[in-house]
Amino acid sequence: MSERESANGGWEVxxxxxxxxxxxxxxxxxxxxxxxxxxxxxxxxAADPIKVGIATDLxxxxxxxxxxxxxxxxxxxxxxxxxxxxIGRPLELYIEDTASNESVAVxxxxxxVQRHRVDVVLGGITSSMRxxxxxxxxxxxxxxxxxxxxxxxxECTPYLFCTGPTPAQQxxxxxxxxxxxxxxxxxxxxxxxxxxxxxNEYARKVVEANGGEVVFEEYYPLDQIEYSATVSKIMNENxxxxxxxxxxxxxxxxxxxxxxxxxxQRGGRLSCVYYDENLLNFxxxxxxxxxxxxxxYFRAISDGGEHQFSADLHARYDAKFPDGPGFAAGSxxxxxxxxLKMWEAAVNEAGNLERDDVAAAIDHAKIENGPGGGSExxxxxxxxxxxxxxxVCKSGRYEIAQQSDGMVEPGECA
Amino acid sequence: MPIDAAFDIISFTSFxxxxxxxxxxxxxxxxxxxxxxxxxxxxxxxxxxxxxxLGLPIWLGMTVAPFAVALVGLVLERTVIRRFYxxxxxxxxxxxxxxxxxxxxxxxxxxxxxxxxxxxxPGMIDIGEISISKWRLTVILITILVVLVSYLLLxxxxxxxxxxxxxxxxxxxxxxxxxxxxxxxLTFAFGCGLAGxxxxxxxxxxxxxxxxxxxxxxxxxxxxxxxxxxxxxxxxGGAALIGASTAAFPWVMNPILADIMVFVLAxxxxxxxxxxxxxxxxx
Numbered sequence: 001m002s003e004r005e006s007a008n009g010g011w012e013v014x015x016x017x018x019x020x021x022x023x024x025x026x027x028x029x030x031x032x033x034x035x036x037x038x039x040x041x042x043x044x045x046a047a048d049p050i051k052v053g054i055a056t057d058l059x060x061x062x063x064x065x066x067x068x069x070x071x072x073x074x075x076x077x078x079x080x081x082x083x084x085x086x087i088g089r090p091l092e093l094y095i096e097d098t099a100s101n102e103s104v105a106v107x108x109x110x111x112x113v114q115r116h117r118v119d120v121v122l123g124g125i126t127s128s129m130r131x132x133x134x135x136x137x138x139x140x141x142x143x144x145x146x147x148x149x150x151x152x153x154x155e156c157t158p159y160l161f162c163t164g165p166t167p168a169q170q171x172x173x174x175x176x177x178x179x180x181x182x183x184x185x186x187x188x189x190x191x192x193x194x195x196x197x198x199x200n201e202y203a204r205k206v207v208e209a210n211g212g213e214v215v216f217e218e219y220y221p222l223d224q225i226e227y228s229a230t231v232s233k234i235m236n237e238n239x240x241x242x243x244x245x246x247x248x249x250x251x252x253x254x255x256x257x258x259x260x261x262x263x264x265q266r267g268g269r270l271s272c273v274y275y276d277e278n279l280l281n282f283x284x285x286x287x288x289x290x291x292x293x294x295x296x297y298f299r300a301i302s303d304g305g306e307h308q309f310s311a312d313l314h315a316r317y318d319a320k321f322p323d324g325p326g327f328a329a330g331s332x333x334x335x336x337x338x339x340l341k342m343w344e345a346a347v348n349e350a351g352n353l354e355r356d357d358v359a360a361a362i363d364h365a366k367i368e369n370g371p372g373g374g375s376e377x378x379x380x381x382x383x384x385x386x387x388x389x390x391x392v393c394k395s396g397r398y399e400i401a402q403q404s405d406g407m408v409e410p411g412e413c414a
Numbered sequence: 415m416p417i418d419a420a421f422d423i424i425s426f427t428s429f430x431x432x433x434x435x436x437x438x439x440x441x442x443x444x445x446x447x448x449x450x451x452x453x454x455x456x457x458x459x460x461x462x463x464x465x466x467x468l469g470l471p472i473w474l475g476m477t478v479a480p481f482a483v484a485l486v487g488l489v490l491e492r493t494v495i496r497r498f499y500x501x502x503x504x505x506x507x508x509x510x511x512x513x514x515x516x517x518x519x520x521x522x523x524x525x526x527x528x529x530x531x532x533x534x535x536p537g538m539i540d541i542g543e544i545s546i547s548k549w550r551l552t553v554i555l556i557t558i559l560v561v562l563v564s565y566l567l568l569x570x571x572x573x574x575x576x577x578x579x580x581x582x583x584x585x586x587x588x589x590x591x592x593x594x595x596x597x598x599x600l601t602f603a604f605g606c607g608l609a610g611x612x613x614x615x616x617x618x619x620x621x622x623x624x625x626x627x628x629x630x631x632x633x634x635x636x637x638x639x640x641x642x643x644x645x646x647x648x649x650x651g652g653a654a655l656i657g658a659s660t661a662a663f664p665w666v667m668n669p670i671l672a673d674i675m676v677f678v679l680a681x682x683x684x685x686x687x688x689x690x691x692x693x694x695x696x697x
Binding site: 059061063064067192218219220221223224225226227228229230232248249251252253256257260261262278279281282283284287323324325 | 545547629664670
């Protein structure tokens with residue numbers, strides 16, 4: 001380091017003109033709101049578009065799910081506008097990044113609700129995110145909120161509609177299916193936050209009701225990446241089924257360590273209810289072989305040919321967004337689809353955008369078709385009935401093992 | 415059971431030591447806390463991913479990764495980092511910013527997705543009842559080798575002498591015709607190269623995601639505080655303690671408590687030996 005540099009602390013003096021121009025640029029960017037993505041309606045005569053807000057994690061640790069949600073919304077708004085919009089008005093999409101960070105999210109969501117005055121907000125992936133932004137949207141913002149992700153249940157807030165699967169929908173059929181061949185000993189290794197705690201509480205009841213036993217239920221710090229102690233317990237306790245809710249970054253080392261200990265080789269099974277196609281790259285295929293998930297949609301349904309609607313939808317998404325995250329249920333993309341379609345149906349029924357009128361109409365909204373089939377809101381409960389599918393990983397793909405007999409009840413807020 | 419526990423603990427400790435090695439070299443030899451270190455680790459992992467995508471052998475990617483990351487480090491040192499030497503606090507912010515840029519760029523390049531990278535040496539060695547991952551065993555051996563080579567380089571070569579001279583007394587080193595600017599650049603590149611190697615070796619075990627390196631950063635800093643700055647063996651010793659206790663505590667207590675205990679014990683140790691546990695002599 002030279003004398004000159006240390007004399008002014010290593011910084012060159014910023015020329016005044018450059019300082020002024022950069023300040024002006026920054027001020028301009030702040031004033032015009034750099035950072036929201038606005039997809040304006042393409043109708044030239046559109047004087048009064050309806051504003052749809054998407055608040056999701058475009059960046060940060062769960063950006064993968066957030067981008068799947070945003071892309072789904074982009075595709076759907078385009079389709080809805082091409083078909084004539086809602087109550088004769090086009091939709092305008094406002095996308096805000098919640099950045100996998102609650103404090104950033106609250107500010108950005110406030111921007112959606114207070115500055116852009118959107119008519120509905122869809123989004124939030126994690127439960128902590130939903131809890132952070134729901135007050136800004138529903139109470140202070142007096143706006144409708146649709147939460148699209150699978151979650152732990154018990155969210156019974158007026159004007160907040162949940163369009164993802166609940167513990168009842170994910171566990172009631174899955175756990176008896178896992179136990180069908182006589183497997184009885186479960187382990188619940190879990191990340192330490194609200195979703196695993198409440199999901200396990202529910203899953204434990206189902207396991208015990210079916211004559212099984214939860215040998216251990218253990219919680220780890222969210223960023224734990226070393227699981228040798230847990231894996232040793234799984235092996236020594238002769239666990240039949242590891243029903244886990246570990247999340248990244250611990251997920252890859254956890255599954256690898258379980259595999260390397262020889263758990264699958266001696267006949268053990270892995271099950272995790274957020275596994276979708278976006279997680280297929282996460283492990284080498286041999287480590288995921290036989291893993292069981294339960295969600296409202298898998299690509300295998302489209303590939304099977306019996307669900308032409310799902311297949312067309314998925315093909316359109318893939319053509320539009322060939323790179324990046326795919327259209328997958330565990331990433332909340334299917335929840336976004338259901339949510340936006342139900343809201344569209346509700347606004348058309350209400351004929352206006354008054355919150356109470358639209359909420360009253362969503363309360364009994366039905367959609368004939370969607371990814372995985374139709375779905376309907378259970379009146380008075382803010383949750384949806386939907387078809388559910390149990391899928392097993394085979395050579396890096398999911399195969400459908402069982403399909404629900406019609407729509408499954410959410411079992412919430414009754 | 416005690417053998418597989420011991421193996422797992424040593425294996426995890428190796429990863430922590432590898433990460434801390436580069437961070438420790440830069441902190442001890444240059445007095446710069448590189449908050450972007452985790453993202454240089456990520457760059458190493460990303461290099462391996464690129465090789466895998468191109469259909470080239472994984473081991474080739476792992477060989478190239480440290481040099482590629484060292485080159486990036488060298489360019490950054492020449493253009494950005496050298497302006498920070500007079501202001502260590504600003505250097506922390508500056509390296510943090512560089513780290514964020516690297517992380518978010520890689521996140522964009524990999525589409526925000528997770529990617530599994532296969533081990534160059536897949537499979538397990540069965541010893542009686544227990545099975546040991548071949549790759550983890552390889553990492554343990556490479557770690558021992560890298561630590562030895564780095565130690566000899568810094569302690570037994572002329573270059574190592576110049577590096578230590580530049581740390582001890584920059585003005586005197588300059589008057590003895592040592593180009594401290596060049597030495598700093600080389601040291602920084604060397605530290606970055608070690609980070610790249612750590613990332614390349616760990617990515618098969620942990621999968622590639624943009625946040626791969628961040629997880630190790632806090633532990634690495636704790637290791638350096640615990641071991642002490644200014645020596646070669648300080649950070650390594652700290653890393654061994656932090657790595658081993660992180661992996662060992664969950665065997666005997668609730669994992670949440672174990673996570674906290676590592677930090678509590680480290681804070682107690684730092685309180686008792688504020689200059690670090692391993693700071694008897696300078697390198």
